[in-house]
Amino acid sequence: MKLQLKNILSIVSLTLLSFTISTSSVAQCKSAVKEGIKKLAPYTHNGQVNNVTLILGEPSEIHLSLYKGLNYKFQIGSENALGKVTFKIWDEDKNEIYNSATSADPESWVFYSNSTQNLIIEIYTKDKEKQGCAYLIVGMQQPKNNSIKNL
Numbered sequence: 256m257k258l259q260l261k262n263i264l265s266i267v268s269l270t271l272l273s274f275t276i277s278t279s280s281v282a283q284c285k286s287a288v289k290e291g292i293k294k295l296a297p298y299t300h301n302g303q304v305n306n307v308t309l310i311l312g313e314p315s316e317i318h319l320s321l322y323k324g325l326n327y328k329f330q331i332g333s334e335n336a337l338g339k340v341t342f343k344i345w346d347e348d349k350n351e352i353y354n355s356a357t358s359a360d361p362e363s364w365v366f367y368s369n370s371t372q373n374l375i376i377e378i379y380t381k382d383k384e385k386q387g388c389a390y391l392i393v394g395m396q397q398p399k400n401n402s403i404k405n406l
Contacts, residue, residue: 284306284334284387284388284390286334287332287333287334287335287388287390288304288306288332288390288392290332291330291331291332291390291392292330292392294330294332294362294363295328295330295392295394297396298326298327298328298394298395298396299394299395299396300392300393300394301392301393301394301395303392303393304390304392305317305319305376305390305391305392305393306388306389306390307378307388307389307390307391308386308387308388308389309333309337309340309378309379309380309385309386309387309388309389310386311383311384311385311386312379312380312382312383314343314377314378314379315377315378315389316375316376316377316378317375317376317378317391318373318374318375318376319373319374319376319393320371320372320373320374321368321371321372321373321374322368322371323368323369323370323371324368324369324397324398325367325368325395325396325397325398326365326366326367326368326395326396326397326398326399327365327366327367327368327393327394327395328363328364328365328393328394328395329342329344329363329364329376329391329392329393330362330363330391330392330393330394331355331362331363331378331389331390331391331392332362332389332390333380333387333388333389333390334387334388334389336385336387337380337382337385337386337387337388337389338380338381338382338385339361339380339381340378340379340380340381340389341354341355341356341361341378341379341381342355342376342377342378342379342391343355343356343376343377343379344364344374344375344376344377345374345375345376345377346372346373346374346375347372347373347374347375349375352374353366367398376391378391
């Protein structure tokens with residue numbers, strides 16, 4: 256009987272510890288996303304938060320639909336424990352459109368969508384030993400001029 260009680264207490268303790276760790280991780284990710292939304296200005300956040308968990312250097316994919324005639328800003332980031340992340344953007348035919356690793360601003364990309372289209376965003380961590388939460392948030396605005404790169 257004592258052995259069963261000890262096993263039950265061990266299971267309950269492990270469950271509570273797991274819950275505490277996952278709750279802490281979610282809170283850190285939410286905090287990072289809030290900071291990312293601030294970086295979207297003057298673009299309007301589209302209301303969606305695209306979170307992914309990056310594990311040991313494996314990329315995560317996000318599929319997005321964009322609408323013709325809007326300027327977009329993609330903002331990317333991660334919780335502090337994960338470190339810096341990069342992203343690549345592919346069209347539906349898997350043609351690479353953008354790679355943040357070669358950009359002057361690796362955390363965001365601003366462009367004009369000249370057609371309604373579906374894109375695939377792959378998010379990577381540079382450190383293959385770490386895992387954690389990364390996010391992509393999208394800002395939109397009506398075009399004011401045509402000085403932004405067309406996609």
